[in-house]
Amino acid sequence: MNFIQIDEIIKKALTEDSFYGDITTESLIDEDSKCIVDLIAKEDGILAGQEVFNRVYKLIGNITIQWLKKEGDLLRNKDTLAYIKGNTRNVLTGERIALNLLQKMSGIATKTRRFVSLTEGTKTKIVCTRKTTPTLRTLEKYAVKIGGGSNHRFSLSDSFMIKDNHIKACGCIKEAVKKAKESYPYLRFIEVEVESLEQVQEALNTQADVLMLDNMCISEIKEAVKLINGTKIVEASGNMTIDKIKEVANIGVDFISCGELTHSVKALDISMKNLTLL
Amino acid sequence: MNFIQIDEIIKKALTEDSFYGDITTESLIDEDSKCIVDLIAKEDGILAGQEVFNRVYKLIGNITIQWLKKEGDLLRNKDTLAYIKGNTRNVLTGERIALNLLQKMSGIATKTRRFVSLTEGTKTKIVCTRKTTPTLRTLEKYAVKIGGGSNHRFSLSDSFMIKDNHIKACGCIKEAVKKAKESYPYLRFIEVEVESLEQVQEALNTQADVLMLDNMCISEIKEAVKLINGTKIVEASGNMTIDKIKEVANIGVDFISCGELTHSVKALDISMKNLTLL
Amino acid sequence: MNFIQIDEIIKKALTEDSFYGDITTESLIDEDSKCIVDLIAKEDGILAGQEVFNRVYKLIGNITIQWLKKEGDLLRNKDTLAYIKGNTRNVLTGERIALNLLQKMSGIATKTRRFVSLTEGTKTKIVCTRKTTPTLRTLEKYAVKIGGGSNHRFSLSDSFMIKDNHIKACGCIKEAVKKAKESYPYLRFIEVEVESLEQVQEALNTQADVLMLDNMCISEIKEAVKLINGTKIVEASGNMTIDKIKEVANIGVDFISCGELTHSVKALDISMKNLTLL
Amino acid sequence: MNFIQIDEIIKKALTEDSFYGDITTESLIDEDSKCIVDLIAKEDGILAGQEVFNRVYKLIGNITIQWLKKEGDLLRNKDTLAYIKGNTRNVLTGERIALNLLQKMSGIATKTRRFVSLTEGTKTKIVCTRKTTPTLRTLEKYAVKIGGGSNHRFSLSDSFMIKDNHIKACGCIKEAVKKAKESYPYLRFIEVEVESLEQVQEALNTQADVLMLDNMCISEIKEAVKLINGTKIVEASGNMTIDKIKEVANIGVDFISCGELTHSVKALDISMKNLTLL
Amino acid sequence: MNFIQIDEIIKKALTEDSFYGDITTESLIDEDSKCIVDLIAKEDGILAGQEVFNRVYKLIGNITIQWLKKEGDLLRNKDTLAYIKGNTRNVLTGERIALNLLQKMSGIATKTRRFVSLTEGTKTKIVCTRKTTPTLRTLEKYAVKIGGGSNHRFSLSDSFMIKDNHIKACGCIKEAVKKAKESYPYLRFIEVEVESLEQVQEALNTQADVLMLDNMCISEIKEAVKLINGTKIVEASGNMTIDKIKEVANIGVDFISCGELTHSVKALDISMKNLTLL
């Protein structure tokens, strides 16, 4: 993770939450008050975002955090994750933003772990997509990895993803792949989105590295995998909901990409409890 | 909405998605190519974020958008929402970010509408909380309103929310409310979080404007409402899942606040289809 | 105060003052030179901005500050406020910006204290307005509080202020207040600007929380206060110069808002003197 | 003026004034409403900041402004300065920020004109200092010029200003000037602050270009001017209040620098009136 | 190219060049003056940066540019490249920054073309490295492409480059490649830097995609290419000065990477001449 980017995100988040300060805390709590508070899981899940949480309080200042759990640990409801100690005003003013980030990242890791567990015993890997929350992609891609998944493209600059519209504009898959190869002859993978077995066949005769089977039904995926026969990397994509993962993984695709790992996530319930003034 | 803030969000989102450009599109599509493409709903829901979608393409340039639906409209699966027309490279490069924003905002509006519909026939209003996605709060608060909900505090600077920890630090509710009133004697509402009927009783004898019944069971809420008897605004909060809304609304609370309207949302499935080169 | 915002302000200020460095200091003073210098009041006033002053030097680095006075203290001409000690280059390069901020904030606190002192023995409070120096509002609102005043709205997002033009656009006060209440049913105060006793009467029959008597003469204010009779909060506004404060406060309004507390202020004269090389 | 800088200032100002939007205007005024409103002077003064005012509304959008007065014009109480026409929401949301900037700049120009008028018939010029409002220096320096004054250094990078502390650190004026000349042998003026006739004498024997007579009384200034006898540029500085300007100018100094032109200014009273819905 | 990034670069450049405006132009040229000026090559080279040049003047405003040459064209000394027409102040204030960018980018394209021309008749491609000018990488990578070269990694996030220090930390190449593959199992190429034939041999037995022959002499490169025998992509790197390109290309490596294409470049001499006032 690039912490310069992450600090920017945190500063924006703190600004939107307290542009003119935290009037309750500043009015009610003494400037010198010190406290300790527990960070507690309120449901089971995977912990992700520890260092981001730390940096929220580092930017606010005068807080120390002692973690009892490690990044990626399985949390059980009521587990104490950490003790947060320091200036009471700072603890309270940062609480919501630190939690919002930790809960979102842990929610993503938790959901990813659930998908990944369904691929056990197969060679299939679960990956996320570019359907991430705008401005928070770097955090979300990281959380997917903590959950045991892997990352597809970080951005449009990483590798080639030749979709239906690109193919349409180039005339055919062959021409599209050729142009890609000419433009960046190495270090950028070429992935082609295919929607039918005819397209699979067409793509096999190109320098494409990866074929993405888009919105195919189970039987089509099976046919496609047979046809490709290990000569290209195979990714299954499009509406890959949790009930399909096991079946698709058993077919033997290399990757399953799931947008909902990042765009439709339940925040993991974590909160600060038991504040004691020191 | 403050469009200067929103443009900043969009620029950040475009930057994280294509810092070094969109290599596929730039390599495969002619600079002068023009196209038209349909924006289509792939499930039912509420449209929110139209103007944000417009601004993504305004910042990218050379695109016109003709909307067939209005902000807040109920969308049906397969509805065409808009025609997007212009430079093909620009259409494709902006597609993911424009959709990510629209899908998230529409997802929030759709979820909110569902909660709101359960309060029909009562005086109860549904509101969101500060449990929003860091850096996107302004968009999410707006989407809740489009969905028929209302907004709780925008930020820590807006009004007083005196929580258990503040009360603990001040000694008692009375003292906490007094300090708040002295610090900002007007234009900032004072809301007190109460966790028991004893606390309700204690808060009734203060200048607090709103009592937030936190994590109370149905029978406690009923008792509290009776006790308060219209002398303070009443908000029910804490784990207000969809199955409880109707029952709580029927008790006669003024507001129910739900964190999940913003922190745990399914993006509404919307996509661009039928690209035609012009 | 939100120190992330304040650090941004300080960085902008240092940048505009030394984009290409401080050529005098860098050319004339040894890199390792150390010094101590006194911060001295050159006229009577109220100290405000201590922590902002500290942060200027924290951002520059290698300076320690020992304060002899506390925030909000009454300063007398020739009082020593603090000793500033550290790298000579850094002391000199930061001097002007640190002083400009401290002098402005102390000037505001001093002026506010003068206005506030005239309300002694009454229930009236002095508040500032949105007529603040663009980009420095957070500092100025804070300085008013240090001077004993309170703050009106921080921004257009805080609460409703229904002015003549809003009323005109809605047709009448009643309709305007109704729309406001529907849009944000709680947590945002509704204030209505009224310019005549007829408008006062009209506003009394609405859910408005505060009536702002705009540019009324003394006798009108008296009539209005009588008419309102404690059923709404009353604010007097419009050209509330220092010579009127006492008289208006004696009428029994709740608040007097004064734009000049922030838009027309004399900086308090404070300077650094007696630099001794160490 | 650098409009990229100025747009940044305006964006910051709009953000601090409406991070979550203008709730009154958005709730009460129709999205499509159009209006025209007059910009009116409420006291006499000099108009400065016209283009800055324009850019506020250009950034907000959908507004046209027709000016009846020109930058630098003398305004009389009740003069109509401009007609502002366009989207009603946008007119109202930008009103306060546009006015705050225009009033501040016009206030500076007005005060400067007053000081400058007292130097008529002499060769003396009035200049401002670095005692400007942090982050707004570029606007304030410009407003001083519109008022007929000139600008001292923009920043610490422009030219040398050798003050008492620099002299102390270098041992003597001669050594300080020598170091300055070696560091930047041309294109940067060398100004030396002198506090006594002895120092004037000492400075005369250096390559300093300008002598700044700091906090000298009238008779000392006279002696100094005689001693310098046209061999160096002469600037009078330090507590140059309006009552001294004429006398000091008559002595024949080249420049008088006045901090209060920027640090202690009364905003010129200008407002928007007579809104008519179209 | 990502124009949002590029506009940020241009704004920074304009700010550093005229924070307080262009005093010469603002003082000497009428606000309404209009002119036309020629953009002229003063030596032979390749044109790169046309659109960046355009955007400088688009941000400044009120200028139209008519190009006579196309991006990538070979320019001859004295060629007229474009006519720039519009507000005279704006033409002059933007001149230096627009030229600095265009000259740098064209210098890179020109140098690249020279290197590329030496590979004609071979399969070898010339690529740039991450040794770019800090903050301008996106412009420089693009200029290399215009010059006929290709791009190595954009950033550390793109693909794996396993260097000596990484190998040392992992124990051996095999282990390093294995860790890379586990971390990002697809869409990121794995390149290994090898410094000896032993290392080549070691790397051949891994899943590395590319071998980078670092600082090898001609005979070593020959041996390495023979050993690899087309089973991996081969890149020659390290001190690849222009006198070696032909010889190395003839050996049959796939890529030669040259840091000096971006870190040590002569700006192409281009200037604005023949200004005519309109």
Add this chain to the structure above:
Amino acid sequence: MNFIQIDEIIKKALTEDSFYGDITTESLIDEDSKCIVDLIAKEDGILAGQEVFNRVYKLIGNITIQWLKKEGDLLRNKDTLAYIKGNTRNVLTGERIALNLLQKMSGIATKTRRFVSLTEGTKTKIVCTRKTTPTLRTLEKYAVKIGGGSNHRFSLSDSFMIKDNHIKACGCIKEAVKKAKESYPYLRFIEVEVESLEQVQEALNTQADVLMLDNMCISEIKEAVKLINGTKIVEASGNMTIDKIKEVANIGVDFISCGELTHSVKALDISMKNLTLL
């Protein structure tokens, strides 16, 4: 140097190099790994940018640097400049950006020293121009000084440079200088670009402080210097390549300005070697 500006540059550079992190280092190196590495010169030159190098690692964190050489020192090939010690991931992730900055700055200092050495025994000084790398000017101006050169204008706001186009717009040199003097009567030098002896003559009769002889041949420069005869500062400019410096300096001009000191520079070869894990 203004370190707030410099930190901004470094953050931008780190962002463009690792927006989504350094995947190689994060995947292959243990989070707790520590190392020491040598910073080594690979050719002779002048060291510049030490403090900038330090700040790169300060922003990344957990690194200490022990310098064996001082800023401005002459480096010999194979010299060890510093030991860099700390977290291995951080050392490797910052390596390229820290080196890119140091190499560029040292390259400029080295080239400048070469030019300066040719003026020995004359009064002539070498200065750089505004032909700097966009966004890095502050670093480049500083590096020129470390190399023994001096700086011309930092920006368009510093002093007057009246060029052919300005003269054309004003009618004649005399009028142009007059306008400049009126606009900023002091603290800004007035330099006039002259292209012929006629123009020299014309400029001599004005208040211009500096004459810049633009693109004159040796004999013209000689004539001009004779004509000016010490009454104005003389700068020779325009295509001042290294082979001309000695001859032009011997004529007795005060300054020679060379654009290539900043726009066409070879980076000094410096690298990190001998990493040892601790």
